[in-house]
Amino acid sequence: MAEIRERFRPDPSMNRTQMEALQRDIAQTAVFEDAVDFDPTTVTVDTPTPETPIVAGVDQAFLDDQIVSAIVLTRGETVVARTHTTTPIEFPYVPGLLSFREGGPILDAFEALPTDPDVIVFDGSGRIHFREAGLATHIGVALDLPAIGVAKTLLCGQPVSSTAALAAGERVEIVADETMSTPDGTTVGHALQTRQYPNSHRINPVYVSPGHRLSADTATAIIDRCRGAYKLPEPTRLADAAADEAKDTIE
Template sequence: MRVVRPEFRPAPGLDTDAMASRQRDIAAVADFADDHGLTPERIGLDEPPGVQAALGGATTSGEAAPVVVGVDQAFRDDEVSVSAAVAIRDGAVIERAAGNAPLDVPYVPGLLAFREGSAVIDALSSLSVEPDLLVVDGSGRIHYRQAGLATHVGVLFDVPAVGVAKSLLCGTPAAALADPLPAGTRVAIEADDSMDAPDGAVVGYALQSRQYPTPETRHINPLYVSPGHRVSAGTAADLVEATCTQYKLPAPTRLADQYAADLT
């Protein structure tokens, strides 16, 4: 993969105001509408991906099967950020790539792209395949300045991207999330006054990808799915749900999480 917007690379030495300003610039060029040609049917998984010995794969119609790349991060000795990228095509893992970078930016909510982004760029730049979709462990448009890690990375490479977060950074759910939700439920996340997005705009969804049979005694929390770049909010939820198989997490980021753990 090749970075096409190098001006948005995480630069060392920026203060928090400069980083926030850079994120607003990224959000200004991000596209939160569909521009990809993907459907849930084309990338959907019926079971966890296996490993394919060589690159290839096509749909039954003869079209080239889309490549979906999961991205997740880990840390080594609190000094190095490690990123893992796992490419899936036609139900099989076809490539894995790793990246790392010094962990020289402190943790600040909303600024994770500057802490972890260099390692992500390193990993994605090592891939020999071109992704049709990035599924990133982190936020996309559900972000104070509409530029979470998935947006930042999607714009950098100009690739369709979605963010999948385990907690809600900002925004207001359109319905209460206090009680366990049945599997398949979606609740819109609307922009509020903590965000740059227009008040009330749907910036993503709480997606209940899986639930236990008796949630009143043991339950699974929803995922928070949002568009990163060149994907709409509704389609982002559709695509993520299609790749979850029998697990809570979508297969691309679940496998990337496992690979990141192996790297550390």
């Protein structure tokens, strides 16, 4: 179903220079402004209506030499489609080059889907990346679909203020720092507190950044609307469970 712009496909056989060149190309093609066909404020993980946008959650699980890539499509709390692929691992984990390890398998999984989602949620960074070309940006551009990156830890960039004691729903801007090709001070994402305990113990926020066709503000607003009972947004949790489940079936 998904149309893939082949010239952007992450090729694991490229050398580092070629990979970084492709990332610069990806970054220039990426649109960090709202260009979506749905109303972001209608995204929900609860009871859906016929107009509720379809959100895709994507996540991977690993075996010795194979990678399991799972995608779960949901309309509100309703699972619309689910698929997964198992592929040989072709590239190691290298900070800054994650899309070359996970991107191929993810695109394979998208090709197996019966329908395209309105927006995709990835487990990793989007614009919060040295060359503004994180996993969410790379695959979002390759599919030309709205994409958002949600990372559990910060790859680069700096919060404009402390993220230590945020209440659920609160956010802090992440701005570009000197390690990035982006001009210093550019807002590239947000630290979003998806969940918080009433008292003492603290939960770390997640780091949301636009991947493609979305502004940082809207990307974060969408993830905020995907908050469930856990730290990770619901689409990511579902995909995570699907990947683990598929993995257990294999081993």
